[in-house]
Structures are given as structure tokens and as C-alpha cells.
Amino acid sequence: MTNDLTSRRAVARGALRRMGAAVFSAALLLLIPLSGALHAQAASDEDPPVWWDTEDPRIGLGAGWLDAETAILNMEFLSNTERPEGFYDPDNVGNLGLANSDLAFQGDLVFVGSFAGWNAYDISDPMAPELVTSVLCPGGQGDLSVYRHLLFMSVEAGNGRIDCGTEGAPGPVNPERFRGIRVFDISDLDNPVQVAAVQTCRGSHTHTLLEDANDPDHIYVYNSGAAGVRSPEELEGCIGEVPEEDPDASALFRIEVIKVSLDRPEEAHIASQPRVFADDETGDIAGLWPGGDHGEGTQRSATTNHCHDITIYPDLGLAAGACSGNGILLDITDPVNPVRVDEVIDTNFAYWHSATFNNDGTTVIFTDEWGGGTSPRCRAGDLPEWGANSLFRIVDGRMEHAGYFKLPVPQTDTENCVAHNGSLVPVPGRDIKVQAWYQGGISVFDFTDPANAFEIAYFDRGPISDDQLVVGGQWSSYWYNGLIIGSEIARGLDVLRLTPSEHLTENELRAANLISFDEFNPQHQPRVEWPDHPDVARAYTDQLVRSGAVTAEQRQMLFEVLDGWEAGGTQQANAVMSLREAVGMLQEGIATSSSEDQRRMRLLSGTLNGLIEAAAN
Amino acid sequence: MPDRHIPTMGAFVALFALILFPHFAQAQAASQVVLPGAPGEPSRVVSAAEASFNFPEHVEADTWFMQMMILHHAQALEMSELAPDRAERADVRLLAHRIHTSQVDEIKLMARWLDRRGEAVPQIAFELGYESRSDVPAHHDHGAHQDHGHHHDDPAGHHDIGQMEGEPEHAHDGMPGMLSPEEMEALARAEGPDFDRLFLESMIFHHEGAIIMVRELFASEAGGQDGEIFRFASHVESDQTIEIERMRALLLEGGS
Numbered sequence: 001m002t003n004d005l006t007s008r009r010a011v012a013r014g015a016l017r018r019m020g021a022a023v024f025s026a027a028l029l030l031l032i033p034l035s036g037a038l039h040a041q042a043a044s045d046e047d048p049p050v051w052w053d054t055e056d057p058r059i060g061l062g063a064g065w066l067d068a069e070t071a072i073l074n075m076e077f078l079s080n081t082e083r084p085e086g087f088y089d090p091d092n093v094g095n096l097g098l099a100n101s102d103l104a105f106q107g108d109l110v111f112v113g114s115f116a117g118w119n120a121y122d123i124s125d126p127m128a129p130e131l132v133t134s135v136l137c138p139g140g141q142g143d144l145s146v147y148r149h150l151l152f153m154s155v156e157a158g159n160g161r162i163d164c165g166t167e168g169a170p171g172p173v174n175p176e177r178f179r180g181i182r183v184f185d186i187s188d189l190d191n192p193v194q195v196a197a198v199q200t201c202r203g204s205h206t207h208t209l210l211e212d213a214n215d216p217d218h219i220y221v222y223n224s225g226a227a228g229v230r231s232p233e234e235l236e237g238c239i240g241e242v243p244e245e246d247p248d249a250s251a252l253f254r255i256e257v258i259k260v261s262l263d264r265p266e267e268a269h270i271a272s273q274p275r276v277f278a279d280d281e282t283g284d285i286a287g288l289w290p291g292g293d294h295g296e297g298t299q300r301s302a303t304t305n306h307c308h309d310i311t312i313y314p315d316l317g318l319a320a321g322a323c324s325g326n327g328i329l330l331d332i333t334d335p336v337n338p339v340r341v342d343e344v345i346d347t348n349f350a351y352w353h354s355a356t357f358n359n360d361g362t363t364v365i366f367t368d369e370w371g372g373g374t375s376p377r378c379r380a381g382d383l384p385e386w387g388a389n390s391l392f393r394i395v396d397g398r399m400e401h402a403g404y405f406k407l408p409v410p411q412t413d414t415e416n417c418v419a420h421n422g423s424l425v426p427v428p429g430r431d432i433k434v435q436a437w438y439q440g441g442i443s444v445f446d447f448t449d450p451a452n453a454f455e456i457a458y459f460d461r462g463p464i465s466d467d468q469l470v471v472g473g474q475w476s477s478y479w480y481n482g483l484i485i486g487s488e489i490a491r492g493l494d495v496l497r498l499t500p501s502e503h504l505t506e507n508e509l510r511a512a513n514l515i516s517f518d519e520f521n522p523q524h525q526p527r528v529e530w531p532d533h534p535d536v537a538r539a540y541t542d543q544l545v546r547s548g549a550v551t552a553e554q555r556q557m558l559f560e561v562l563d564g565w566e567a568g569g570t571q572q573a574n575a576v577m578s579l580r581e582a583v584g585m586l587q588e589g590i591a592t593s594s595s596e597d598q599r600r601m602r603l604l605s606g607t608l609n610g611l612i613e614a615a616a617n
Numbered sequence: 618m619p620d621r622h623i624p625t626m627g628a629f630v631a632l633f634a635l636i637l638f639p640h641f642a643q644a645q646a647a648s649q650v651v652l653p654g655a656p657g658e659p660s661r662v663v664s665a666a667e668a669s670f671n672f673p674e675h676v677e678a679d680t681w682f683m684q685m686m687i688l689h690h691a692q693a694l695e696m697s698e699l700a701p702d703r704a705e706r707a708d709v710r711l712l713a714h715r716i717h718t719s720q721v722d723e724i725k726l727m728a729r730w731l732d733r734r735g736e737a738v739p740q741i742a743f744e745l746g747y748e749s750r751s752d753v754p755a756h757h758d759h760g761a762h763q764d765h766g767h768h769h770d771d772p773a774g775h776h777d778i779g780q781m782e783g784e785p786e787h788a789h790d791g792m793p794g795m796l797s798p799e800e801m802e803a804l805a806r807a808e809g810p811d812f813d814r815l816f817l818e819s820m821i822f823h824h825e826g827a828i829i830m831v832r833e834l835f836a837s838e839a840g841g842q843d844g845e846i847f848r849f850a851s852h853v854e855s856d857q858t859i860e861i862e863r864m865r866a867l868l869l870e871g872g873s
Binding site: 038039084085086087092095096097098115116133134135136137138140156157158159162163164166167168169170171172183184190191192193194195196197226227228266305306324325351370371372374375376382386465467468469 | 649650651652653654655656657658659660662665668669670671672673691694695698715718719722723725726729733741744745748750831832835836837838839841842843844845847848849851852854855856858859862863
């Protein structure tokens with residue numbers, strides 16, 4: 001049989017050129033069902049277990065494009081702004097060619113990527129975002145990053161054109177085609193100008209910006225190309241195989257690092273193409289091939305050969321790459337020459353999609369975009385480990401699997417749903433992430449203990465249609481300066497905010513809202529440092545009350561002291577004395593507490609000490 | 618302290634509407650649209666009405682790819698449905714279950730794509746529960762697509778599928794990666810470890826064929842320009858590439 005298969009492989013290659021002839025037989029097949037009846041559901045031994053709360057209000061929401069029923073918990077919905085005219089097709093609202101994609105933030109501006117270009121909104125009034133500019137420049141996915149006066153855009157589809165034209169670029173080789181990273185100068189937001197377009201072999205599925213601390217004049221772009229390698233006749237050097245005589249010529253098994261001068265962005269170019277999957281010892285560029293050589297007749301193009309998305313955490317000098325069949329950690333101390341330091345495989349994963357670190361860099365979440373985002377993957381029968389988040393502890397630079405988290409409520413089979421993009425909500429003392437699940441909506445979850453993540457808030461719309469899957473939903477949902485901003489593929493820009501609940505106190509929210517970014521690109525994670533502020537101390541205290549380490553009475557006393565500190569003058573002087581006592585008591589408490597409480601008591605002590613020092617100055 | 622008062626009925630209605638339908642919000646027409654040029658060229662700013670939002674439409678190579686891939690997927694379903702009764706290894710059964718789930722959904726996705734464009738949907742999609750939407754054009758006026766160009770690439774486009782007579786001598790000249798009836802029978806006869814090995818080998822071969830079909834689409838004269846097909850076809854390639862890798866690892870673990 002193996003021989004049969006091998007010989008048929010040769011037949012298959014021959015069939016490449018004979019596909020026209022196959023049309024006739026295939027057309028016959030259109031009429032003739034294959035042998036036996038196929039089943040919409042594979043046979044399974046038993047009914048799937050009920051893993052959700054059957055009373056969850058997200059179940060059974062009425063369908064509609066802009067008038068779907070919604071369910072919301074511990075969040076407040078502030079506004080929805082539909083896509084501008086032209087950027088949607090009223091006859092096919094799920095048309096992916098016009099889908100909204102990823103977001104980037106700068107000041108009051110939100111940049112919303114689209115498969116057809118991008119739109120910028122002013123959200124200084126979150127109840128009424130204002131469209132500032134619309135740029136028509138197709139190519140998908142249109143993921144964006146912003147850095148000062150430059151906006152970067154990922155283009156991967158074959159219809160992308162160098163000149164941003166809408167007419168497409170047909171044919172296997174087309175000199176007008178553009179796939180790669182576009183750079184726009186947005187100094188004049190009314191009139192953004194394309195200043196550079198760096199072509200890459202596989203285009204750009206996503207990208208990530210990286211600064212070099214030693215070189216303030218440049219910004220680097222890590223490019224993740226996930227689609228097919230184009231013809232070398234279109235772009236020199238694009239080799240879609242691994243040539244035996246010169247493996248290093250392959251455009252597979254690498255990422256691109258693009259160097260962009262801030263003053264002369266038109267000189268942007270590929271600075272390096274690191275072989276981040278290479279085997280350390282043998283130098284084999286396909287080092288993550290499981291089990292090494294699979295013997296003769298195996299096709300070496302089929303393996304982990306690209307990254308889908310790379311999240312960098314500059315402060316840690318680390319990047320987490322979600323790379324087709326693997327999750328990898330990269331040392332990015334030298335931006336042009338990232339070095340892989342660890343890799344993991346999760347057999348439950350179909351497609352390693354994206355990554356998020358916790359703020360301490362002790363946990364990393366990888367998402368699995370099983371089905372590519374256009375399929376329903378959150379149904380009752382879909383395993384909770386599939387299309388989910390996989391959480392890993394980072395211990396001594398190595399990743400150790402800790403647990404899974406998936407949207408904890410089933411969606412219908414007309415809702416595309418799978419784990420997608422999100423970011424941290426900066427509540428001190430806890431790890432909280434807001435995440436997009438396409439038509440599964442927005443889910444906010446706590447993963448302070450990565451083995452026991454749980455949901456604390458959500459927003460969900462009913463399906464766009466209840467008789468057929470129309471692609472839509474949250475592409476990205478991020479926390480930005482006190483707001484939750486969602487990019488809805490088919491319904492536009494959503495703005496929400498978290499509200500206090502049993503899972504999140506007002507003090508914790510206030511402490512989170514002390515943090516604000518001038519600029520935020522979610523794949524570029526800043527380390528958040530909370531100021532020594534009474535709200536931060538109150539947030540830690542609330543957490544200690546929640547875990548039972550501190551009583552409500554003790555909290556009341558401490559909060560009165562913090563009120564005194566805020567009042568200033570003699571009240572502050574008195575408060576400082578009480579704070580010193582409180583720090584002393586915390587030191588005693590640390591000795592007898594659980595490790596999680598110890599951690600928070602240390603954090604609280606640190607903040608209280610900061611307040612004491614601030615009063616002394 | 619907030620005032621205590623009894624909300625009016627109007628307030629109730631407003632609150633209810635806000636909870637259920639928070640979407641009565643802003644639809645902003647872009648008054649202006651920026652049309653960038655190539656790097657080095659200035660942008661043009663035009664009114665939204667002047668901007669061309671006409672994107673490439675699908676061509677026969679796209680239609681053919683989707684129709685053929687539905688049939689290709691259908692065989693993967695047939696293969697996967699053998700696994701629950703025959704596979705010995707739980708990981709092979711689980712893999713078959715995952716492939717089955719993925720490909721049923723993809724068949725429906727492809728059927729929707731075809732249906733929306735007024736193209737013929739292979740019967741197998743309906744057997745799997747696909748239903749046409751009432752608001753999409755009914756089948757299959759190929760004449761409507763004559764002006765999309767490049768239909769000469771693909772003779773199938775000139776025929777109404779329902780009237781297709783076919784050419785029997787080509788009936789066995791299948792798509793890449795398709796198992797012959799004899800090979801399907803051999804797979805159905807296998808059991809236990811033999812089935813596991815044969816299933817993995819056959820599915821790797823089958824997946825490789827799907828990847829060849831994707832590459833062929835992108836190598837065609839005009840295919841792959843439609844806004845949705847690029848993403849779908851690219852995902853078929855990347856997802857099945859990853860599954861091939863997984864299956865090769867399973868084969869190794871099985872010591873075959």
C-alpha cells in the first residue's frame with residue numbers, strides 16, 4: 001500500500017498539469033453522491049458533556065446584522081460605529097474582502113484595519129467616535145501598527161497592488177502585485193501617503209514592531225508571512241521549496257526583519273531573514289520537524305515553516321511566536337538576530353495563532369485558530385481544548401503547559417468562533433485578558449492561576465444570520481486607556497468598558513485606569529508599572545479580602561487610613577504612621593500565608609511604602 | 618446618594634432597548650476617501666462617491682477550485698468515518714474526528730461561497746445539511762459570469778452542470794490526492810494497527826493533494842483574486858500542512 005501511495009504521489013504531480021481533464025469526471029461527481037451516505041457529525045461514542053451553564057444569557061440570542069440581540073455581563077456598551085460607506089457590501093455583509101481586521105492606537109486615535117484599506121477614528125468621546133480618515137488600499141488582512149508618524153500595514157492577498165488600486169493583480173506573475181509591508185506617513189491624517197512598500201515572498205499575514213534601544217533612528221518590523229510563496233519570477237529569491245543543494249535559499253522556515261529609518265522610511269528594507277526554526281546543532285533550517293527525517297518520499301515543505309503572529313515583550317527581551325505547528329520563545333536582545341530559546345507542541349492545537357504574555361512574564365497564552373476564523377468552532381460538541389487558549393508557565397526560560405481556557409458558552413453553527421486577538425487589562429496583582437472570539441463576542445477572563453482561568457465579563461451578539469453562517473464577529477478586542485475597543489468584522493467599531501462586579505471591584509478598575517498609553521500596538525507588549533497610588537493599594541487589599549487573607553474590617557481600617565493620606569496635611573502625617581503599622585502587620589502576615597497571598601501582601605507593602613515615602617517628600 | 622424615584626415606563630423601554638439593541642449608533646459615511654499611490658507618489662483625496670470600490674470578481678478557476686475541493690473534502694469525510702469502528706489508537710480516532718469536523722464546515726463554507734455567486738453547489742453539500750439561503754440567487758446562470766473573463770481556462774464553465782454529459786474515459790482521472798475505489802476498499806477492510814497506519818498514510822496523501830490544488834489555483838491565470846477565496850485557500854494549505862506534520866509524527870510514534 002505504501003508503494004501504491006508513493007506511486008500515486010507521482011500521479012498526483014502529473015495531475016498538476018492535467019487538471020483541466022479532471023473537470024469532466026469531477027462534473028459527473030457533482031451529480032453522483034460518493035459511496036454511502038456521509039454524515040454531518042462524525043460518529044462518537046457518547047454525547048458530549050455539558051461544559052457550560054445552561055442558563056447563560058448568551059444562549060439563544062436573536063440573529064441580525066445590526067439588530068442582533070445582545071447579552072452583556074459586567075461591562076457597559078458605549079457605542080457602535082458601522083463601517084463607512086464603501087467599506088461594506090450591504091448585499092453580503094460577511095464579505096471578507098471588506099472585513100474589518102486588527103487595531104492600533106495612538107492618543108485618541110484608533111486605527112481600524114480592513115481587507116480593503118484602513119479607517120481612523122477619534123474616540124475622545126467614546127459614546128460617539130468620529131471618523132477621521134478613510135484609506136482605500138486593498139490586500140488583506142490589513143493588520144496595522146502605528147509608530148509616531150508612521151503607520152504599518154500587512155498585505156498578503158494576491159489582489160494587493162503596489163499602487164493601492166482596487167482592480168486586483170491577476171496571474172501567477174504580476175509586476176503590479178504587492179504582498180508585504182506597506183508604510184504610510186500619517187503626519188497629515190487628512191492626507192496619508194504611502195512612503196514605502198517592502199515586498200516579501202509570502203506577503204505579510206501579521207507583523208510586530210520592535211525598537212532597538214541602541215538605535216533610536218530606526219524601527220524594526222518582524223514580518224510573519226503565512227500564505228504561499230510567490231514565484232521567483234515575480235520576486236527574486238522566492239523559493240517555495242527546500243532545495244537539497246542549497247536549503248538556505250528557501251523562503252520557508254524564516255521570518256523577515258524589516259528595518260525602517262524614521263527620517264527616511266522610503267529606504268525601508270529587509271535587514272535579515274532569521275532561521276528561527278533551525279536546529280541548533282545540525283543547522284537544519286527545519287529544526288522543529290518532529291522526529292527528524294521521515295525518510296524517502298516525504299515532502300519537506302510540509303511542516304512548521306512560518307509564524308502566524310509574533311508578540312514581543314521588549315522589557316523581557318522576549319518574543320513569543322505562534323508558528324503554525326509550534327509555539328516558540330525568541331530572545332530578541334539583538335533585534336535583527338532573534339534566537340529561539342524554547343519551543344512547545346500541543347497536540348490539541350490545529351494552528352498556533354497568537355500569543356500574550358502576562359505582565360510579569362511568568363505566563364504566556366497561545367491561541368489556536370482552528371478553522372482559520374471563518375468556521376464555527378465553539379459549538380457544544382467542539383472539544384473545549386480545541387480552538388482554545390493554551391496557557392503555559394514560563395519557568396527558567398522554558399514553557400510548561402498549565403491549562404486551557406475557551407469561551408465558556410456554546411455558540412450556534414452559524415457563528416464563526418474560535419480564540420482570537422486580545423490584550424491585558426492592567427489590574428494590578430492579577431492577570432486579566434480581554435479577548436475576541438469572532439461571533440462568540442468579547443470575553444474577559446482572569447488567568448492569574450494559569451491552570452484555573454475563569455471568565456469575569458462578556459459581551460455577545462446573536463449571529464448575523466440564523467439560517468446560514470455569515471462571517472463576522474470580533475476580530476480583535478483590546479483594552480486601551482480605560483476602554484474596551486472591539487473591531488467587529490461586519491459591524492464596525494465597538495466601544496465598551498468594564499463595570500465593577502463580584503469579580504472586579506471598583507478599586508481594581510480605578511487602579512487599572514491609572515494606566516494609559518500614548519501609543520499601543522497590541523503585539524508589542526509594554527511592561528505596566530503601577531504608580532504608588534491609594535487606588536492601587538485598595539485594589540490589592542480588595543484582592544486579599546477576596547481570598548480571605550484580610551477581613552472586611554481590616555480593609556475598612558486601611559481604607560480610612562488611605563483616605564487620610566489623600567486628604568493631605570496633618571491627616572496625611574497621621575496616615576503615614578498608620579501605614580507603617582500596616583506594613584509591619586503585612587510582614588507578619590506574609591510569614592503565614594499562601595504563596596498567592598504572600599505575593600499580593602508584598603505588592604501591597606511596596607505600594608504602602610511608596611505612599612509613605614511620597615508623604616515624606 | 619442617588620435620588621430614589623420610580624422610573625417611568627419610557628425609561629424602562631429605553632433601558633430595555635439599550636440592553637437588547639445597543640446598535641442604534643452611528644453610521645458615518647466617509648465624506649472623503651484617500652486613494653494612496655505607489656510609494657513616492659502623492660495620494661488623491663476624492664469624495665466617497667468617486668472612489669471605486671469595485672474589487673475583482675470570481676472567475677471560473679475559483680468556481681472550479683471550490684467545486685472540486687468540496688468533492689475532495691467529501692472523500693476525506695468518507696475516510697474519517699471509517700475510523701471510529703476500525704482505528705485502534707485513540708489519537709488516530711481523535712484526529713479523524715477533528716478532520717471530519719473541520720472539513721464538514723469547510724464544505725458548507727465552500728457551498729455558501731458558490732451559492733452566493735450563483736454557481737452550482739455539489740449535491741454532497743446538501744446531503745451534509747447545507748441549505749441555500751432564501752436571499753441568495755438561485756442556481757446557476759453561468760451566462761451571468763461570461764464577462765468576468767478568463768472563463769476559457771476552464772471548459773466546465775460553459776456547461777450547465779445539470780446537463781453535463783461528461784466523458785467517461787476521464788472518469789478515473791481524478792484530482793490529486795484522491796484515493797481510487799480500490800484503495801478506499803482496502804482502507805475499509807483494514808482494522809486495528811493496520812488501519813491506523815493506512816489511514817494516516819492515505820490521509821497524508823489526500824492532504825498533499827489538497828495543497829497541490831491550492832497551489833494550482835494560485836498558479837492559474839486569474840484565480841485567487843476574489844476577496845474570500847485567497848483566505849480560504851491559504852488556510853486549506855496552512856491547516857492541512859500542519860495536519861500532515863501531525864500525522865507524520867503519529868506514524869513515527871506508531872513505529873511503522
